[in-house]
Amino acid sequence: MIPGPFSYHRPASVADAVKLLSKLGDEARPLAGGHSLVPMMKLRLATPEHLVDLHGIAGLKGIRRDGNKIVIGAMTTQHELLASDVIKTSLPILHETALLIADPQVRYRGTLGGNVANGDPGNDMPALMLVLGAVYRLEGPGGGRDIAASEFYQGAYFTALEPGEILTSISIPAVAAAHGYAYEKLKRKVGDYATAAAAVVLTMAGGKVATCAIGLTNLHETPLLATDAANAVIGTSLDAATLKKAAAAAVAIMSPAADARGPVEYRKHVGGIMVTRALQRAAARAS
Amino acid sequence: MNDMTPTREQREAKLEGMGCKRKRVEDIRFTQGKGNYVDDLKLPGMLHGDFVRSPHAHARVKSINSEEALKVPGVLAVITAETLKTVNLAWMPTLAGDVQMVLADGKVLFQNQEVAFVVATDRYAADDGINKVVVEYEPLPVVIDPFKAMDADAPVLREDLAGKTSGAHGPRKHHNHVFEWTIGDKDLTDAAFNKAEVKIKEMISYHRTHPSPLETCQCVCSFDKIRGELSIWGTFQAPHVIRTVVALIAKIPEHKIHVISPDIGGGFGNKVGAYPGYICAAVASIVTGKPVKWVEDRIENLTATSFARDYHMTTEIAATKEGKVTGLRVHVLADHGAFDACADPSKWPAGFFNIVTGSYDFPTAHVAVDGIYTNKAPGGVAYRCSFRVTEAAYCIERGMDILAQKLGMDPAELRLKNFIKPEQFPYHSALGWEYDSGDYHTAMKKMMESVDYAGLRKEQAAQRAAFKRGETREIMGLGVSFFTEIVGAGPSKNCDILGIAMFDSCEIRMHPTGAGIARVGSKSQGQGHETTWAQIIATEIGIPADDIMVEEGNTDTAPYGLGTYGSRSTPVAGAAIAMAARKIKAKAQMIAAYKLEVHEGDLEWDIDGFRVKGLPEKTMSMKDICWAAYNSVPPGMEPGLEAVSYYDPPNMTYPFGAYICVMNIDVDTGVYRIRRFYALDDCGTRINPMIIEGQVHGGLTEAFAIAMGQEIRYDDEGNVVTGSFMDFFMPTAVETPHWETDFTVTPSPHHPIGAKGVGESPNVGGVPAFSNAVNDAFSFLGSTHIQMPHDYWRNWRTAKELGVFA
Structure with a gap:
């Protein structure tokens, strides 16, 4: 539990960080909240020679409205998300989910950017980003670019980030005021990754589902958008048969790993239940 | 009596004796981060040791190469079983009558078994060194399912026991068998089953788990070459037993071994036995002449120690x-x-x-x-x-x-x-x-x-x-x-550890001003002994619990005890405390009788002192008796007010x-x-x-x-x-x-x-x-x-x- 030697860098601007990461190459890792990277370093499963700490960069933090979007700085902590009125009123699913991430100590330090950029299938926020249609702003040696969250995740810990690139902010389009939402997470204890989790954002019209998006956490090597399951509920009043159909459609795309949380069959089974429960709870919240 | 005279209830309450929800005195330091744990100890020139561990559950160790590790800045030594053999410590006895490898001797028998001990100037260098030790393994078939361990063709695990048809607890019936222990009347029981109207039979497993105290196992060993003395600070639930074990296996005279258990962050049985880390840190200190610290991390605790x-x-x-x-x-x-x-x-x-x-x-x-x-x-x-x-x-x-x-x-x-x-x-x-x-x-x-x-x-x-x-x-x-x-x-008739009967002990010294110190052979790991032991004494001798300091864990000052585990502290040490207190009280009664100029039998106990029967105003408080013990004891009596009790429980x-x-x-x-x-x-x-x-x-x-x-x-x-x-x-x-x-x-x-x-x-x-x-x-x-x-x-x-x- 003792990390190997490394050099520590604390750039003051995004440009400097990008320059450092480009120059140092594969042996450098950006450091945000450190809750994934530092434990891996202590186990010497990660042995970066250089850590580029992003905490010294002003402007990577904060939550602001930008027209029809909400823009969140990548270094905004889970605690800051929880403390934000903008999030609570406009993106309440983020608030609900942040509360299910570990414990207050972790949330004081852990960042939204780190959570979504690391590519860890166990992280909770990426599925939400898919459901909400978020766009990530990346800055790299070749300049900046935007990429949809749905294009970002390629495999466990593999993302669209190019060498030298860092995530600087996340833009989330406004959600209809009357939307319903739910994040259902089954975990063994505080601090655990999800055995299975489902995020739902939907709108209702005349007692029927008008729009719906369903995201899945830790049920595949990347977060998943359960499009067939969402389509199955649109136009329905979420009757028992529909819920069963939607859960089955979601289960069909799950491929979790067997681990101490349970065998594959169990994790898929409860994944379907999380989808069902999230749909019901979201519908009850929609006005 | 005037209004200022405390009532009996007030006098009783002031003692905070048995039955009182007295707040834990040790929590004053624990809640302020002022506890004193092993890892808080920093001695001048102290070195740090850490283990190379086996990735395999069963493998032959073909070679261990330390060359590159010794080149890492700060790494001073790499200890292996070969090193330990020179001092006859490659293996150590267990409390169960078996022997255990201190460091892998020819093979490894479980994942994370200790293979080599790297000693360095700091913990980081030690870990860097670990990563440079090259161990060549030849994996062997493993036995994991206990129900297959005694199959005829099960791999032989303990080659050191080859040919040994009996162990510490009788015959062994298979190469992977440790002992068979039976008790009860087999024939009578079989007969009861033969004529039973109703029977049940079920295989009930209690799975493998771990005590996992928040503070892991750790020690600091410091050998003073000039004096020939070994000091060990460690997370020991039974420090005196550790001292005796060290004397027996390291051949250092027992009076030259100082074992100290400072504050301990939970034990739950994990800190009773002796582990390779203790032996390696002691040997490393003897070899280098410097204090050596060994601190287990969480993974090591869960996977290697008990x-x-x-x-x-x-x-x-x-x-x-x-x-x-x-x-x-x-x-x-x-x-x-x-x-x-x-x-x-x-x-x-x-x-x-x-x-x-x-x-x-x-x-x-x-x-x-x-x-x-x-x-x-x-x-x-x-x-x-x-x-x-x-x-x-x-x-x-x-x-x-x-x-x-x-x-x-x-x-x-x-x-x-x-x-x-x-x-x-x-x-x-x-x-x-x-x-x-x-x-x-x-x-x-x-x-x-x-x-x-x-x-x-x-x-x-x-x-x-x-x-x-x-x-x-x-x-x-x-x-x-x-x-x-x-x-x-337990009672000496059926309980001992390494031949030492499982008594426990207490020594009480009352000071002239009516305060005192009690030293006890048990060792709190969070149980609150400093609080409760003083409460027993308070009730027994009428001195407020706040005026009794309880000390445990230093083998140089505490009387020999068998330590704290198995819920034995209150039944055994608690009894020794009460018995020592009663010796104090008996001497106090003689002093009080002398001072009050009455016969001992004319005195009766009254909460916090003695009074003359029938003359309630003629009293002498325990506090005053303490003073008298140091200046005016009866002729022929030794001065002072101290007592020791070793208690061997009857059941x-x-x-x-x-x-x-x-x-x-x-x-x-x-x-x-x-x-x-x-x-x-x-x-x-x-x-x-x-x-x-x-x-x-x-x-x-x-x-x-x-x-x-x-x-x-x-x-x-x-x-x-x-x-x-x-x-x-x-x-x-x-x-x-x-x-x-x-x-x-x-x-x-x-x-x-x-x-x-x-x-x-x-x-x-x-x-x-x-x-x-x-x-x-x-x-x-x-x-x-x-x-x-x-x-x-x-x-x-x-x-x-x-x-x-x-």
Whole structure:
């Protein structure tokens, strides 16, 4: 539990960080909240020679409205998300989910950017980003670019980030005021990754589902958008048969790993239940 | 008397003696981060050691190359078994009569076994060095499943035992066999089964788990070459035993060994035994002439130093149709891992497992335990348990529920029918114990009334009906547990460690101004001894607890004690404290008689001093007697006021309790909800009710963890898959249920203050209550016994196997 030697860098601007990461190459890792990277370093499963700490960069933090979007700085902590009125009123699913991430100590330090950029299938926020249609702003040696969250995740810990690139902010389009939402997470204890989790954002019209998006956490090597399951509920009043159909459609795309949380069959089974429960709870919240 | 004269109640209250909810004095430093733990110790020039560990569960070690490691800046030495052989320390004796490799000698027998010890100027350099040591392994076939360990063609694990047909505890019948231990009347028991009207038989496993104290095992060893003295600061639950072990194996005269246990952050049995880290740090200090610190990390703690349980108990009960038990037969397969490193009293290779007849009047019983070797970490320690009592309690409490199910009887009713009756005490059990006291019926009935047991059963019937109608997906279980413990090891007639009788000790010195110090052979790891020991003395000699300093853990100053584990502190050390205090009081009475110019027999004790019978105004307080002890003792009497007592208990003590757990389980996810947990404990005389309540809360939380998810699990290759707190279930305050506590008081007739010990009861009694609740919940769907741990996915699997999703 003792990390190997490394050099520590604390750039003051995004440009400097990008320059450092480009120059140092594969042996450098950006450091945000450190809750994934530092434990891996202590186990010497990660042995970066250089850590580029992003905490010294002003402007990577904060939550602001930008027209029809909400823009969140990548270094905004889970605690800051929880403390934000903008999030609570406009993106309440983020608030609900942040509360299910570990414990207050972790949330004081852990960042939204780190959570979504690391590519860890166990992280909770990426599925939400898919459901909400978020766009990530990346800055790299070749300049900046935007990429949809749905294009970002390629495999466990593999993302669209190019060498030298860092995530600087996340833009989330406004959600209809009357939307319903739910994040259902089954975990063994505080601090655990999800055995299975489902995020739902939907709108209702005349007692029927008008729009719906369903995201899945830790049920595949990347977060998943359960499009067939969402389509199955649109136009329905979420009757028992529909819920069963939607859960089955979601289960069909799950491929979790067997681990101490349970065998594959169990994790898929409860994944379907999380989808069902999230749909019901979201519908009850929609006005 | 004027208004300022304190009343009797005020004088009594001022003492904060026995029965008082005195706040824990040690918490003043703990809550302010001012505790003094081993890892706080920093000595000038101190070096740091850390282990190269085996990635394999079973492999031959072909070579160890330290060349590159020694080039790492700061690395001073790499110690291997070859180094240790030069001082005859490559192997060490275990407390169970086995031997254990200190560092891999030719082969490794479990994953994370200690292979080499790297010594460096700081912890970082030591770890850098570890990564540069090159070890060449040749993997060998592994034995993980205990039921396959004694197959004829099972791989030979312990080559060092080749040709040895007997071990410390008798004959060995297979190359992976450690011992067979039997007790009870086999013929009589077989006969009882032959004519039994009703029988049950079930293999009940108590899975492998770990005590996992928050502070891991650690030490600092410092050898002074000039004086030839070795000082060891360590996380030792039994510091004097460690001193003697070191003297025996390192051949250093015992008076030149100073063992000091500073504050300890939890032990739970993990810190009783001796580990390779201690030996390596001591050797490293002797070799380098500098202090050497060794601190285990969490993964090392969970995977290498002493696991607990791993008992597989084939349990049979014979009974009449009416539900009267007539016989008990248990065969245990005991998985000890690579070395038998149990910390049991020497003559008890299966601990006090023969308490397995529990609280019930079994006319006959027979137990056979087969200890075996596997490619797992060594041990078998008593995790918050008095030597296999947890396993025994789980075995009989599950067994009684299974029998009740077979008879179609209520499990509480079956227990009431079979309890040992109050008039049967002292009770001689079929397996050889003499239960000192008990009143089981009163405790059980109080529990049943407190929770409205009949009402809960009605609610459960309604819930089951609703489940069958498809109106709910939750099932409800009631887990009853009525345990009898055996603690306070122990009487010299049957208990010793390495030949040293398991007494305990106390020395009290009263100072002239009426304050004093008590040094005790036990060692608190969080139990609150500094608080409670002073309370015993306060009541015994009438000096306020606040004026008594309690000191433990320094072998140079504390009288020899056998340490703290197995709930032995209050039964044994607590008795020594009371006896030492009574010696003080006896001398004080002589001094008071002399000063008051009366005969000793004319004095009577009155809360905080003596008074002359019939003359209530003629008194002498204990405080004044302390002063007099240093200036005007009776002619011929030695001055001073000190006493030492070594207490060899005449018997064990037998705490008991009635617990119940009310639980709902969602069959779709396996998620359980502990709705209620009520724990009634009878630990005899209660010294500090607040500390007892805290002990019960802590032990129940551990029981909850063990029953509902905590395990040390290995895959088929012998890799530990639960080696960190991510996967080893350590509940937080969020998961922990609310605890309701209650009590009855049945004092021990042979203990000086009637106390029995309580620390381990909630772990012992709690596990069966949780497990019985899960089993009870599923029983109406057709199950008889479901193995622990009862985590979510396993509950779901049970539901699935019982056809809930069909």
